[in-house]
Amino acid sequence: MKRGIITVILIIAVIGAIALVLRSNKKKNDEQTALVSEGSGAVSVRVAQVKKDPVDLDFSVNGNFAPNQELDFLSENAGRVSSISVDEGDYVKKGQVLARIDAEIINTDRETAQATLDNAIKDEARYVNSFKTGGVTQQQLDQVKLATRNARLRLQSSARRVNDANIKSPINGIVNKRYIEVGAFVNTQGTKMFELVDVSKLKLKVNVNESQVANLEVGTQARIKSNVFPADNFAGKITFIAAKADATLNFPVEILVENNQKNTIKAGMYGTAIFKFPAQVPAITIPRGAFVGSVSSNQIFVLANGNKAKIRKVIAGRTINDQVEVIEGLKEGETVIISGQINLVDGSDVAPIK
Numbered sequence: 001m002k003r004g005i006i007t008v009i010l011i012i013a014v015i016g017a018i019a020l021v022l023r024s025n026k027k028k029n030d031e032q033t034a035l036v037s038e039g040s041g042a043v044s045v046r047v048a049q050v051k052k053d054p055v056d057l058d059f060s061v062n063g064n065f066a067p068n069q070e071l072d073f074l075s076e077n078a079g080r081v082s083s084i085s086v087d088e089g090d091y092v093k094k095g096q097v098l099a100r101i102d103a104e105i106i107n108t109d110r111e112t113a114q115a116t117l118d119n120a121i122k123d124e125a126r127y128v129n130s131f132k133t134g135g136v137t138q139q140q141l142d143q144v145k146l147a148t149r150n151a152r153l154r155l156q157s158s159a160r161r162v163n164d165a166n167i168k169s170p171i172n173g174i175v176n177k178r179y180i181e182v183g184a185f186v187n188t189q190g191t192k193m194f195e196l197v198d199v200s201k202l203k204l205k206v207n208v209n210e211s212q213v214a215n216l217e218v219g220t221q222a223r224i225k226s227n228v229f230p231a232d233n234f235a236g237k238i239t240f241i242a243a244k245a246d247a248t249l250n251f252p253v254e255i256l257v258e259n260n261q262k263n264t265i266k267a268g269m270y271g272t273a274i275f276k277f278p279a280q281v282p283a284i285t286i287p288r289g290a291f292v293g294s295v296s297s298n299q300i301f302v303l304a305n306g307n308k309a310k311i312r313k314v315i316a317g318r319t320i321n322d323q324v325e326v327i328e329g330l331k332e333g334e335t336v337i338i339s340g341q342i343n344l345v346d347g348s349d350v351a352p353i354k
Helices: 002-040 104-132 138-164
Strands: 043-049 059-074 079-084 097-101 166-168 173-178 192-208 221-226 233-241 251-258 270-275 283-287 299-304 308-313 315-320 323-328 335-339 350-352
Touching (some): 059 173, 059 251
Antiparallel strands (some): 059 192, 079 097, 192 251, 233 251, 299 308, 299 335
């Protein structure tokens, strides 16, 4: 019985001690809250005075050079390679013979097609004469004419294969890779024979963000610099702008570059496109970090009555590097808070850092 009474007394004592600790902590918190409400808890912020500055739209962007044309040349006829006229690194012109396929079988097919056509022409002539005397029907004559037309088409196809036995380059360019050797057999399913690239013109492939692409259009001129030949300037012109952003929210752009300098750029090298634009009318711009959350929120804090932070709704325009144009909602001479907004609410006391 006595043991039970002692246990109850101990429990009551522990509960009482806990209550005293909680009351002490609440008193300290109340004191700190009162101290902040009395004004000593002003939030330190950085501020900037609003003014109009010239807008600089110029920018540069890096990318890689790619051939203007590149082609994996495939075989069209089956046969054995009898000769090769070019090697890797050779410059070739459109129509130049690169290699030759043994045309013995192809020539035999052509001769057979020619003989078939000659025989069909003779048959057609006989049927025409017979039709005039009533010896054959119109249907029989039509069938003979159809056979003649088919024989002529087969001869044209055979002649085309004979001509294709001479493998000719379809573009001007350089033989970047040769995949065949003399004596190798190629088939009609498209054996890879040569890799041809045209680097007389190159495409500089770059990615630009939404604020940059808004100032570009097909035909826009650019100055091109090569990392390998920094002293040379190349001329470029935009030939393609993607209608849709990629996964990184950037827009692929292709710039055609004349590769006619003494130092020839190679496909795969790095390059820089430099875009210059006319001077713009001065506009109000503020750091993008001044916006609450993000630029899309269109909310900022301005300094009011010397030490109060007031929320302000604005209309944002172009994003230019780390600055954002403000179209409406700010006037010259006002002061905007550019850092420390995470600790602010409308009406918070602030202490501007000078």
